[in-house]
Amino acid sequence: xxxxxxxxxxxxxxxxxxxxxxxxxxxxxxxxxxxxxxxxxxxxxxxxxxxxxxxxxxxxxxxxxxxxxxxxxxxxxxxxxxxxxxxxxxxxxxxxxxxxxxxxxxxxxxxxxxxxxxxxxxxxxxxxxxxxxxxxxxxxxxxxxxxxxxxxxxxxxxxxxxxxxxxxxxxxxxxxxxxxxxxxxxxxxxxxxxxxxxxxxxxxxxxxxxxxxxxxxxxxxxxxxxxxxxxxxx
Amino acid sequence: xxxxxxxxxxxxxxxxxxxxxxxxxxxxxxxxxxxxxxxxxxxxxxxxxxxxxxxxxxxxxxxxxxxxxxxxxxx
Numbered sequence: 001x002x003x004x005x006x007x008x009x010x011x012x013x014x015x016x017x018x019x020x021x022x023x024x025x026x027x028x029x030x031x032x033x034x035x036x037x038x039x040x041x042x043x044x045x046x047x048x049x050x051x052x053x054x055x056x057x058x059x060x061x062x063x064x065x066x067x068x069x070x071x072x073x074x075x076x077x078x079x080x081x082x083x084x085x086x087x088x089x090x091x092x093x094x095x096x097x098x099x100x101x102x103x104x105x106x107x108x109x110x111x112x113x114x115x116x117x118x119x120x121x122x123x124x125x126x127x128x129x130x131x132x133x134x135x136x137x138x139x140x141x142x143x144x145x146x147x148x149x150x151x152x153x154x155x156x157x158x159x160x161x162x163x164x165x166x167x168x169x170x171x172x173x174x175x176x177x178x179x180x181x182x183x184x185x186x187x188x189x190x191x192x193x194x195x196x197x198x199x200x201x202x203x204x205x206x207x208x209x210x211x212x213x214x215x216x217x218x219x220x221x222x223x224x225x226x227x228x229x230x231x232x233x234x
Numbered sequence: 235x236x237x238x239x240x241x242x243x244x245x246x247x248x249x250x251x252x253x254x255x256x257x258x259x260x261x262x263x264x265x266x267x268x269x270x271x272x273x274x275x276x277x278x279x280x281x282x283x284x285x286x287x288x289x290x291x292x293x294x295x296x297x298x299x300x301x302x303x304x305x306x307x308x309x
Contacts, residue, residue, distance in 0.1 A: 008296065166293040207252075
């Protein structure tokens with residue numbers, strides 16, 4: 001894979017692929033690749049994949065799922081794709097309760113283009129376009145898109161996980177499996193956020209990036225289920 | 235009592251030397267080596283035979299580099 005050493009994308013790709021394999025739905029799955037680091041996701045999954053315009057993966061997934069309701073459809077998006085340019089598509093697709101799975105990788109930065117500030121960048125976090133840290137007066141507040149979409153009636157399962165320790169990887173896999181099972185039962189949108197690192201964008205080693213993530217990202221983006229079976233739990 | 239022993243196989247050419255498996259191993263089996271692979275990364279190597287086959291390293295590896303084998307030994 002083309003990802004940087006220690007990137008959470010590789011682990012998440014593997015978890016999605018393992019879930020597809022365990023459920024035996026490889027020939028019935030259609031994935032939607034985003035724009036961002038995961039733009040080449042279709043090279044790594046041996047399922048039908050479609051590349052969407054920047055942020056438009058939920059709109060494309062809506063079309064695919066409505067035309068072929070028996071297929072399993074998932075989108076795989078980063079925070080620049082899902083929470084910035086694609087906010088309208090994300091919010092409306094989930095509000096309509098479209099029956100697909102959204103895998104959302106949140107690393108608080110635009111990783112692919114060189115570490116610019118994203119809507120999910122934390123307060124005070126230095127990026128290449130906010131070198132002195134994000135100032136809330138000037139640059140606005142970080143966006144908790146997961147909490148936002150959890151309040152929409154169409155969202156059936158909303159959870160936030162991470163893949164930086166073996167225990168978290170196991171929990172994240174369970175959440176992804178739950179999301180695909182919800183789709184098999186025809187429930188509304190399942191939304192799985194993976195809080196991930198971006199050691200190149202954060203200018204840290206992979207291990208230091210994971211520590212930084214535990215200390216800074218998790219207090220703002222707490223892990224755990226937010227909505228289960230259509231009911232808010234947090 | 236039967237004892238579970240494990241062993242790992244490392245695909246050195248795929249390894250990017252990120253080292254997250256080193257922190258994930260409860261038995262300190264893994265360490266980043268001094269040699270480099272064709273991509274120029276210091277790949278991970280085994281430093282002892284204490285592996286218990288927990289597969290934490292394989293679980294956390296972003297590039298699926300590590301294969302874990304497990305065997306039960308009757309004592």
